[in-house]
Amino acid sequence: MAENKYLIFLGCAIPYRVSAYEISSRKVLQKLGVELVEMPEFNCCGLPLDPVSHEMMLILAARNLALAEQKGLNILTLCPGCAGTLKKVNKVLKEDKALREEINRHLKEAGLEFKGTADAKHIMQVLIEDVGLEKIKDTVVKPLTTLKVAEHNGCHILRPREFIGFDDPEDPKTLKTLIEATGATCLDYMDETECCGAPSVGVSDKIALQLARDKLNHIKMVDAQAMITICPFCHIMYDTNELRIEKMFNETYGIPILHYPQLLGLAMGLSPEELAIGELRVDASKILKQIAEGEK
Amino acid sequence: MVEKEPIKASEIDTKFKYEITKMHGGEKLMRCFQCGTCTSDCPVARFSETYRPRQIIRMTQLGLKERVLNSDTLWLCASCFTCTDRCPQGVEVASVIRVLRNLAAEKGIVPRVFKEQVSSVLDSGYAYKIPELRMKKRESLGLPPLPKGNPESICKTLRGLGFLKHLEKQGE
Ligand code: SF4
Ligand code: SF4
Numbered sequence: 131m132a133e134n135k136y137l138i139f140l141g142c143a144i145p146y147r148v149s150a151y152e153i154s155s156r157k158v159l160q161k162l163g164v165e166l167v168e169m170p171e172f173n174c175c176g177l178p179l180d181p182v183s184h185e186m187m188l189i190l191a192a193r194n195l196a197l198a199e200q201k202g203l204n205i206l207t208l209c210p211g212c213a214g215t216l217k218k219v220n221k222v223l224k225e226d227k228a229l230r231e232e233i234n235r236h237l238k239e240a241g242l243e244f245k246g247t248a249d250a251k252h253i254m255q256v257l258i259e260d261v262g263l264e265k266i267k268d269t270v271v272k273p274l275t276t277l278k279v280a281e282h283n284g285c286h287i288l289r290p291r292e293f294i295g296f297d298d299p300e301d302p303k304t305l306k307t308l309i310e311a312t313g314a315t316c317l318d319y320m321d322e323t324e325c326c327g328a329p330s331v332g333v334s335d336k337i338a339l340q341l342a343r344d345k346l347n348h349i350k351m352v353d354a355q356a357m358i359t360i361c362p363f364c365h366i367m368y369d370t371n372e373l374r375i376e377k378m379f380n381e382t383y384g385i386p387i388l389h390y391p392q393l394l395g396l397a398m399g400l401s402p403e404e405l406a407i408g409e410l411r412v413d414a415s416k417i418l419k420q421i422a423e424g425e426k
Numbered sequence: 427m428v429e430k431e432p433i434k435a436s437e438i439d440t441k442f443k444y445e446i447t448k449m450h451g452g453e454k455l456m457r458c459f460q461c462g463t464c465t466s467d468c469p470v471a472r473f474s475e476t477y478r479p480r481q482i483i484r485m486t487q488l489g490l491k492e493r494v495l496n497s498d499t500l501w502l503c504a505s506c507f508t509c510t511d512r513c514p515q516g517v518e519v520a521s522v523i524r525v526l527r528n529l530a531a532e533k534g535i536v537p538r539v540f541k542e543q544v545s546s547v548l549d550s551g552y553a554y555k556i557p558e559l560r561m562k563k564r565e566s567l568g569l570p571p572l573p574k575g576n577p578e579s580i581c582k583t584l585r586g587l588g589f590l591k592h593l594e595k596q597g598e
Contacts, residue, residue: 136444140572141571142552142553142554143554145552145556145560145572146556146560147568149563149564149569153567153568153569156569162548168570168571168573169573170573171551171574171575171579172552172553172575172578173551173552173571173573173575173576174543174547174552176539179543179544179547179553180530181505181524181527181531181536182526182527182528182540182589182590183531183532183539183588184450184451184524184525184528184543185587186587186589190547190580190584218573224502229450235585236584236586239583239585240579240583242579242583276531285504285507286507286541289506289510289511289523290510290511290518290520291511299511299533300511315441317428323508324506324508325504325506327470328525329504329506330470330504330536332539332540333502334474336473337470337473337474337477340473340503341470341472344472411587415550419520421446
């Protein structure tokens with residue numbers, strides 16, 4: 131399979147309400163020479179339905195992998211949940227013949243078959259493994275050297291270790307390395323790998339928001355000027371909900387939450403408009419100004 | 427969870443644990459030695475008075491089937507997999523909880539949000555109903571059209587799955 135050509139798998143959350151992540155990702159990937167092909171048709175990766183029926187999740191994930199196989203391309207996802215699910219199901223079905231046959235009986239009803247010949251990768255993995263740090267650094271024309279940020283990884287691109295195994299779940303390095311490639315400083319803070327709480331929102335808003343607040347407190351403690359995410363759900367938890375959390379718990383943060391491709395795009399010299407930074411709920415003008423001044 | 431109620435012998439389903447260990451992800455249930463790592467590292471437990479993964483595992487081992495499957499707290503897990511990664515005994519805690527949720531869902535015990543997502547996938551391929559306006563807006567944002575779902579094909583592949591009957595019952 132061609133190395134830098136992928137089927138882009140948007141998932142459900144991004145087209146529903148996180149366009150800025152898609153816009154900025156497409157922009158930076160284009161700059162890096164990564165070619166994206168649209169999925170011929172789409173269904174949810176299956177993850178949100180796993181709690182209801184594991185078998186349903188397996189079929190839905192396998193269906194997407196089978197479509198990618200037909201196209202002869204690997205999948206690139208922007209959502210760690212989609213990447214984690216497709217990776218896990220790919221591995222399980224490749225290794226467990228009986229289960230593969232059972233799932234294929236379902237897929238056959240729609241004329242599809244899972245063979246295990248396509249891979250699924252999250253954008254972060256594509257950037258670090260296939261594009262490579264050197265190439266990324268070459269595109270950085272405006273290093274963000276005055277900026278101090280905190281990273282937040284998505285759970286499903288780290289855990290479970292046994293199935294994902296792409297970064298160290300207890301001490302993940304990829305996002306940090308990618309952030310540092312932009313010239314910005316990436317700060318360490320307490321409980322860095324802790325979940326944002328998003329999957330619990332539908333069941334208990336309160337617990338989920340307390341979790342998000344916990345993280346915002348920790349990054350405030352180290353004076354991070356922004357948080358960098360690589361997941362649409364984490365982004366909703368921190369950006370969409372930041373003002374709500376401030377009101378609910380009587381806190382002040384004012385910390386903008388940027389999608390990693392937005393950060394990289396700024397370092398590539400793309401404009402805030404091109405990167406849809408205006409779509410962020412938490413005002414990012416302070417750091418944009420700082421970046422602009424840094425250039426002078 | 428109603429842990430304060432004394433356990434009656436009649437409540438115990440001695441076969442329950444075997445039901446779980448037969449299922450994908452539940453195989454290592456009996457290895458748990460109740461160290462408490464899962465609960466102490468669980469982000470949800472930190473902010474919940476009632477959610478305790480270690481307790482769910484113990485109740486499952488003991489065979490308190492009805493209590494576990496009817497418990498609201500079962501649905502609080504954020505599926506972050508921290509417990510699974512850190513369990514010293516290799517119990518796939520998050521997957522055991524998912525197995526339990528699947529069994530509850532088969533009996534129709536499932537929070538509404540999950541049912542809505544299943545219905546939406548069956549109708550459109552997407553877990554959320556994406557407003558027409560959003561789809562149109564893509565063009566002005568310079569984004570390619572959204573790939574379409576294929577509900578007919580999706581329904582064919584999912585035919586025969588037990589959970590679907592609970593959707594029909596709802597009249598959806
Ligand atoms: S971490 Fe593992 S062994 Fe310890 S209580 Fe939880 S499930 Fe049991
Ligand atoms: S997967 Fe669920 S039980 Fe395990 S640590 Fe995360 S929220 Fe807690």
